[in-house]
Amino acid sequence: MPNYTTSYSKKPRKPHMRRDDNHLPSARRRTQRKPGAQYLHHSQGFGRNGMNLRSRRNKQRRPYAIIAIACAGLLFVASVVWYINRGVTVSLNGSDVSVRIHSSVEQLIADQQLDYRAGDLLAVDDSVLEKRGGERYSVVLNGEQIDNDDLATTELTGGEELEISGGRDEYEEHEVAATEIQPTLEIKGTGAIAYVETWGIPGRSEVWTGTVSGKTADRGVVQEVQNCVVRKTSVSPKDGKYVALTFDEAPSSYTSQILQILQEKGVTATFFLQGDRVEANQAAARQIADAGCEIGSNSASDVDLSELSGDELRQQLTQGFETIANATGETVALLRPPYGLFSDADWAQAMDLVSAVVTWNLDSGDYLLPGADAVVESVVGSVSNGNIVFMTDNDECGEQMLEALPQIIDQLQAEGYEIVSLSELVDTDEELAEALDLSKVKMPEGAVLPQLSPDEATNEE
Structure with a gap:
């Protein structure tokens, strides 16, 4: 590597004059050079001459840089314009056509020079008021009919399927007098x-009155009614042997002992809680x-629901559900009505409150107090696959x-249940499990309670 050095001292010194006053100190230092050393001159990159050289070179290169930036900008703008106006493919009446992206359906019709016969304008009685005064085009976009007023604002982005044909007939503007047809109730099947x-x-x-023709026409049923169907059924397990133990009128002073037996035997059960008893014994609930x-509800109190008015019925059910939720923190919609009585009128007046009404298909008869052996025999001697067993959790039967x-548990399990x-x-029956969720009500939007005939409205069975 060449041995370069500077022509000045690294440690600045104060200037001083020689005795003869003819030379400055810097002049003297310039004359003192080391033998064999190489020195850089201003022309080799230091001083004003080097700076001027770089400045001239930068000025010479600047126009090329500006041109390059301008070209890049033009290329970017051209790319954006191309992207915004690029062509896309749509299917028109079964054939692929190219359109500019974001073109409207109306622009597509104009570009393709489509010409179809417009529909007629009809009076409310179906007579023709004006030929070709109806819809201009019939446009179906991706299976959905598009109103002609929306053709100018419906944009195409590629991949759409359009069917465009002659316009449909349209009715004159008219006033509508509508009558709602209420659904009725039908109970089908049997079971618990x-x-x-x-x-x-x-x-x-609807009855229409035309604003142009002045005619009036009964249009009849324009929307068919969907009647309500309540299905009664029993559980048919697909495989295995199953039985459900259920307790009414809970809780009682014996509830904790019943729960202990269930826990010791490793089984579970369903308890229908009575609202007033829950309030009296929230800890047991x-x-x-x-x-x-x-958990299900046994109503708010021990009353025959089929003898109540609609408002009284709804109050009993709502109060029973709310009392259980307040005591246990669980939202409940499952109902076992006292005495198993729930009439057609009850369904019509309160079906939006219950997920299901479950009675039983095997009665233990324990409420008759026949003795433990008789209760065991009633259950084990009559059980069959899919049975719901009725039992009681109250102080009298405890x-x-x-x-x-x-x-009961030991003998049922010994028989393979x-x-x-x-x-x-319910989950053991695939068809029933798909149709029924005991935990919540599934009333769809637009559904209403069915209408009863005057005889049914009396709430008598």
């Missing part, structure tokens, strides 16, 4: 489980929920139930 299979959707009939047992319950909750029992 009842639920809404088909919700009622109102129909509609919470124990049922904490034990993982399924001692009897504590004696009978362990025997699996003891499950109601929801688990």
